[in-house]
Amino acid sequence: MDLTDLETPALILDRTKLDRNVARMREHLTKLKVALRPHVKTAKSIDVLRRVLKDPPGGVEREPGGITVSTLKEAEYFFSNGVRDILYAVGMAPNKLLHIAELRRKGADVALILDSIEAANIVAAKGQELGVEFPALIEIDSDGHRSGIKPGDSMLLDIGGRLHERNGTQLRGVLTHAGDSSNCSSIDKIRALAERERAAVVQCAEALKRAGLPCPVVSVGSTPTATFAERMDGVTEVRAGVYMFFDLVMAGLGVCTLEDIALTVMTSVIGHQPDRNWIITDAGWMAMSRDRGTAKQRVDQGYGVVCDLAGKPIDDLIVAETNQEHGIVADRRGRPVDLARFPVGMLLRVMPNHACATAAQYSQYHVIAGEPVIEAVWPRFSGW
Numbered sequence: 001m002d003l004t005d006l007e008t009p010a011l012i013l014d015r016t017k018l019d020r021n022v023a024r025m026r027e028h029l030t031k032l033k034v035a036l037r038p039h040v041k042t043a044k045s046i047d048v049l050r051r052v053l054k055d056p057p058g059g060v061e062r063e064p065g066g067i068t069v070s071t072l073k074e075a076e077y078f079f080s081n082g083v084r085d086i087l088y089a090v091g092m093a094p095n096k097l098l099h100i101a102e103l104r105r106k107g108a109d110v111a112l113i114l115d116s117i118e119a120a121n122i123v124a125a126k127g128q129e130l131g132v133e134f135p136a137l138i139e140i141d142s143d144g145h146r147s148g149i150k151p152g153d154s155m156l157l158d159i160g161g162r163l164h165e166r167n168g169t170q171l172r173g174v175l176t177h178a179g180d181s182s183n184c185s186s187i188d189k190i191r192a193l194a195e196r197e198r199a200a201v202v203q204c205a206e207a208l209k210r211a212g213l214p215c216p217v218v219s220v221g222s223t224p225t226a227t228f229a230e231r232m233d234g235v236t237e238v239r240a241g242v243y244m245f246f247d248l249v250m251a252g253l254g255v256c257t258l259e260d261i262a263l264t265v266m267t268s269v270i271g272h273q274p275d276r277n278w279i280i281t282d283a284g285w286m287a288m289s290r291d292r293g294t295a296k297q298r299v300d301q302g303y304g305v306v307c308d309l310a311g312k313p314i315d316d317l318i319v320a321e322t323n324q325e326h327g328i329v330a331d332r333r334g335r336p337v338d339l340a341r342f343p344v345g346m347l348l349r350v351m352p353n354h355a356c357a358t359a360a361q362y363s364q365y366h367v368i369a370g371e372p373v374i375e376a377v378w379p380r381f382s383g384w
């Protein structure tokens with residue numbers, strides 16, 4: 001089968017790019033002497049994780065190592081595929097504790113994160129009630145992006161003490177995610193944020209240890225900071241997810257180039273509007289997602305960069321507008337388009353703004369290796 005045999009829209013994954021992205025991150029973190037705990041929220045596929053955990057070409061496949069998940073569905077799925085060491089890196093909701101306890105009883109080492117005494121008390125009480133010990137990491141806010149306690153906040157030791165002393169919980173360590181790296185305006189700013197991310201969490205780990213509390217795990221990570229970090233001393237693991245595929249937001253930040261983007265949506269031309277210089281396709285916001293992450297960047301890529309079937313960007317064409325199942329392709333500056341070059345039925349591929357959001361719309365990857373020949377179909381899932 002090749003791409004021309006598929007019905008559109010379809011999600012295409014270029015494995016040669018995936019392998020290259022994975023190898024680059026692995027080499028960089030090996031140089032910094034720190035472990036990688038890949039975040040599987042983008043891929044949601046054991047076939048992708050196998051490539052991530054695979055040793056360099058020719059090497060032997062390792063036992064699956066630890067992963068980061070964003071849903072318990074990911075935890076369930078990857079555990080059923082042999083992954084034991086799982087960090088659930090979204091703040092704890094009490095109604096998920098029973099599910100985590102069940103996974104732990106089956107042998108999955110699922111750890112959770114929290115950032116308040118209130119949550120620590122709830123987790124400890126539920127652990128006691130269910131007769132399990134929930135390992136918990138304290139979430140640190142290193143960049144004001146989202147949740148977590150600020151480095152230097154005395155609450156750190158209160159939460160740490162509570163998790164360590166009470167039955168029903170164990171203090172596993174500290175974690176931070178410099179999510180603001182996606183808003184940085186230069187590589188230097190990403191580099192500085194990477195150091196801030198590292199320093200914040202190491203400072204907290206040292207404070208816990210000075211207070212006689214354990215802190216075996218010191219966890220940082222986002223794709224931009226992981227890519228440009230220059231040191232990792234004091235850190236035990238780095239979490240990164242979107243680096244496997246990359247996307248236009250990452251390219252806009254300078255974290256990758258357009259050539260590194262492994263994920264595209266294949267779409268068909270279904271019509272034209274000559275008076276508006278529009279090409280109409282069958283990939284609307286259902287196929288691309290509503291994500292407009294490049295809107296606030298220097299180059300606004302609309303809903304995606306339009307490429308030919310080989311994956312090469314075509315002139316200055318972007319998906320300028322979308323309806324549910326319609327994409328409107330136009331020149332990014334509104335210049336005339338030679339519509340005769342894009343007959344009805346022509347196949348195009350579109351690079352997405354946000355790989356996580358676009359992939360979420362599909363139940364499978366059609367895998368290619370540079371050429372349009374489909375070498376595999378890898379299932380993926382969505383939802384909770």
Ligand SMILES: Cc1ncc(COP(=O)(O)O)c(C=O)c1O
Nearest residue numbers: 039089177222223239240241242
């Ligand atoms: C807690 C946490 N860690 C790590 C990551 C990975 O970030 P990225 O996709 O930039 O690699 C995320 C992404 O949302 C996250 O929420």
